[in-house]
């Protein structure tokens with residue numbers, strides 16, 4: 001197994017070696033790593049809901065679900081949450097999955113088949129990419145958010161394929177920018193395509209749904225996937241779409257069928273968290289605006305990329321901030337092309353904390 005060592009050494013030489021950091025506190029604005037208290041600017045717990053724990057949910061439902069949804073792991077509380085999520089996303093129905101990764105991989109790979117075409121934004125999340133890789137459809141990656149090129153591709157090749165899927169993040173996870181959803185909707189209609197949207201970083205951040213920002217309503221050819229593990233503060237994921245889609249996925253989607261159901265207590269806790277979303281979202285929006293004005297970093301979400309030249313520089317700056325009591329991780333290739341610090345703002349940060357962070361970055 002010497003080759004493992006060799007590949008790890010290669011990573012170390014390139015400044016791309018990764019290590020786990022261990023928290024001794026729960027997720028939150030203040031965390032402790034190696035005995036050091038830090039203000040956390042790295043979490044996707046955008047609304048500070050991850051620490052919520054309702055005794056009622058866990059006493060009623062326990063911790064395990066005991067089986068897959070299709071065996072005996074489907075509980076009333078799952079379906080109650082699914083109805084709520086469909087309402088939020090303005091779709092006919094929704095289906096819970098055990099994680100966003102599994103939802104993306106399962107949905108894309110089962111819908112897009114041989115003879116079909118997938119068009120995928122070059123900055124899509126790894127789970128969307130892996131879903132495309134598992135599919136037997138033809139895949140074309142289009143330049144980031146470039147609708148002109150996308151249209152050119154569609155006009156040239158759409159006719160050669162039976163069905164067509166356009167796949168994109170709504171809010172991009174490493175840059176914080178938003179996909180041109182109005183134009184993508186138009187192309188979906190013009191070229192008879194299905195639009196698959198990953199709303200992981202939009203849900204509960206820019207609104208209940210990123211489509212709301214554009215006054216768009218999903219139709220039967222719009223599929224919205226989201227995670228419960230980010231702004232909603234728990235774990236698991238959902239796929240929103242038509243009733244027909246739900247029925248199909250229950251029958252065909254391997255990452256839905258062959259896995260243990262989401263714990264019912266988690267569904268219960270998610271329903272409780274949803275009640276807190278509107279107020280927290282307003283606070284988050286205020287903080288995002290404040291941080292945007294302060295830093296002049298161009299972002300349309302809670303994700304603020306601070307680009308640097310090299311992986312080493314990203315690591316050095318992250319370490320310096322760590323010494324000063326801030327946790328901001330360095331994000332490097334292969335996660336992104338250009339190294340950066342990825343700063344995330346939550347509803348729980350104070351203006352003082354954001355200013356303090358920025359002063360420390362500027363004095364670098």
Ligand SMILES: *Cc1c(COP(=O)(O)O)cnc(C)c1O
Pocket residue numbers: 098099100101102104125127169173198200201227228229236237
């Ligand atoms: C986090 C994330 C996922 C995966 O969701 P999990 O529930 O964490 O597995 C999928 N897509 C995007 C864009 C994400 O940021």
